[in-house]
Amino acid sequence: MANVRLLDIKKSFAFVQVLHGISLEIASGEFVSLLGASGCGKTTLLRIVAGLESVTSGGVEIDGRSVTTEPPEKRDIAMMFQSYALLPHLSVYENVRFPLRMRRIGSREEQDAKVKAALETVQLGHLADRRPRQLSGGQQQRVALARAIVSRPKVLLLDEPLSNLDARLREDMQVELIEIHKRLGLTTLFVTHDQEEALSLSDRIVLLNGGRVEQEGAPADIYARPETGFASNFIGSANLVPAEISDGPGGPLARLADGQQIPLAAEEKARGKVTLALRQEDISLVDASEAGALKAGLRTRVFLGARNRYVLSLAGTTIRALTANDVMLDDGGAVGLAIPAERIRVLQD
Ligand SMILES: Nc1ncnc2c1ncn2[C@@H]1O[C@H](COP(=O)(O)OP(=O)(O)OP(=O)(O)O)[C@@H](O)[C@H]1O
Numbered sequence: 001m002a003n004v005r006l007l008d009i010k011k012s013f014a015f016v017q018v019l020h021g022i023s024l025e026i027a028s029g030e031f032v033s034l035l036g037a038s039g040c041g042k043t044t045l046l047r048i049v050a051g052l053e054s055v056t057s058g059g060v061e062i063d064g065r066s067v068t069t070e071p072p073e074k075r076d077i078a079m080m081f082q083s084y085a086l087l088p089h090l091s092v093y094e095n096v097r098f099p100l101r102m103r104r105i106g107s108r109e110e111q112d113a114k115v116k117a118a119l120e121t122v123q124l125g126h127l128a129d130r131r132p133r134q135l136s137g138g139q140q141q142r143v144a145l146a147r148a149i150v151s152r153p154k155v156l157l158l159d160e161p162l163s164n165l166d167a168r169l170r171e172d173m174q175v176e177l178i179e180i181h182k183r184l185g186l187t188t189l190f191v192t193h194d195q196e197e198a199l200s201l202s203d204r205i206v207l208l209n210g211g212r213v214e215q216e217g218a219p220a221d222i223y224a225r226p227e228t229g230f231a232s233n234f235i236g237s238a239n240l241v242p243a244e245i246s247d248g249p250g251g252p253l254a255r256l257a258d259g260q261q262i263p264l265a266a267e268e269k270a271r272g273k274v275t276l277a278l279r280q281e282d283i284s285l286v287d288a289s290e291a292g293a294l295k296a297g298l299r300t301r302v303f304l305g306a307r308n309r310y311v312l313s314l315a316g317t318t319i320r321a322l323t324a325n326d327v328m329l330d331d332g333g334a335v336g337l338a339i340p341a342e343r344i345r346v347l348q349d
Pocket residue numbers: 013014018036037038039040041042043044045193
């Protein structure tokens with residue numbers, strides 16, 4: 001286990017700057033996710049930590065030692081990619097032993113014990129003699145994970161390792177990753193574009209936007225208190241609705257573009273033009289005639305199995321609500337919305 005420090009990392013490819021000064025500390029044993037949309041620089045940053053990519057400026061420290069100019073093999077880091085990159089002509093056992101052989105770690109007996117322990121960790125001990133092509137996608141992915149952890153690296157880097165798996169297998173592997181991390185306590189940097197995956201796996205999330213850190217924090221914090229419109233939208237898939245806040249008789253009131261008013265929590269300090277971040281799961285559909293209900297137009301209902309997603313029009317803005325209540329309404333009809341005041345996040349413009 002080791003701590004990792006990234007010091008004002010900048011990276012340009014030819015004339016295009018991809019990373020704009022990223023500073024980050026990852027504590028020993030911490031599980032940190034780099035979360036962001038495609039192209040925001042997640043993979044580039046991970047490859048810089050691994051030593052597979054050079055920095056334009058800035059530095060990387062592992063356990064207080066600068067490794068910025070050191071090659072990957074001197075960093076005691078293991079990286080697992082989206083494509084598992086298993087060697088097809090080698091058995092599962094030999095694939096997992098490969099990094100130990102390459103780096104001449106331990107005697108044959110010690111290597112054997114390490115490989116067996118890694119395969120047990122990912123529950124693949126019984127398939128040690130198979131070739132990769134005789135395994136399912138999920139099993140191949142476990143082999144790649146066993147190969148990454150076999151040498152107990154100081155730092156484990158995972159680049160979208162679950163994105164090739166189907167939904168069910170992905171959930172299983174998420175649970176397994178959490179358990180393996182608890183057991184081995186490896187310092188882990190995990191790249192994903194999937195907010196749910198980041199929320200469920202990480203001790204801390206670093207949200208990247210266009211090569212900059214937009215916000216970082218514990219999953220519950222970043223979910224409850226997104227600081228920008230981008231963070232609200234990316235982390236909670238929140239709806240962003242323009243409004244203007246003034247003092248009402250019973251506390252602050254947000255007025256929407258069509259004149260409708262939403263009472264806000266008494267402690268809300270913002271006034272004037274703002275953006276309201278309304279999380280999809282915080283909006284309930286109620287009868288349009290209910291007292292205090294916001295009036296919205298129903299555009300479409302999308303059936304998701306356990307829940308419904310309603311696409312609505314509120315004061316000229318298209319919003320989405322995710323609800324369990326099965327309100328059967330005709331598209332194009334009017335519907336009421338109830339949103340608890342304390343769940344409304346106000347972003348000052
Ligand atoms: N070797 C390279 N040469 C030139 N441009 C590159 C190179 N590698 C990455 N880029 C560019 O840098 C930007 C960031 O890429 P990066 O792969 O880090 O993003 P990402 O956030 O991991 O995206 P994705 O989730 O799609 O992998 C992209 O615009 C990409 O086109």
